[in-house]
Amino acid sequence: MTLAVVLSFSVLLLLCALALLQSRWPAWLKALLVTGVAVFYFFADEAVHQLSGWPTPDALPERFALLAAVIEEPSNKSAGALYVWVNAIENGKPSAQPRAYKLPYTKDLHSLLNEGMKKARQGVSQMGTATPKAGKRGFAWLRPGSDEQEVKIRDMPVPQLPEK
Secondary structure, eight states, rough: OOOOHHHHHHHHHHHHHHHHHHHOOOOOHHHHHHHHHHHOOOOHHHHHHHHTTBBBBBBBOOOEEEEEEEEEOOSSSOOOEEEEEEEEEEEEOOOOOOEEEEEEOOOHHHHHHHHHOOOOOOOEEEEEEEEOOOOOOOGGGSSSSTTTTEEHHHHOOOOOOOOO
């Protein structure tokens, strides 16, 4: 998070603590203050999470145009990551603004992105699909890694122009 957001949260926390400890407000009003601050925190967290420019750990869109990829290989100090910049494809058209995504490092995805970027440098636009990996049934949110996706990248189809 940026310094401004951290300072804003700190000031809000200080004001809330002062209101709870030093005021003579009734208990129901203090409870309403705590509830309001908690709701505001989750709202602000979502707003910060959606800031453009920062890679999001969210799942890739179902269909996308691959614009760029940066690969951070695993080392002793980090687990590695794959950063991709994509345009979501909705209703057959790319979205207006690209988005950066951070994916966990895997060798298969590393080689897939390398091949896709080689073709993109040669002028062949790349299109990808991301589908959730099939897994065990039940409560997916209880299993670690249940949000993994299967990513496929292929050449983007050439648009067909109407005849004159």
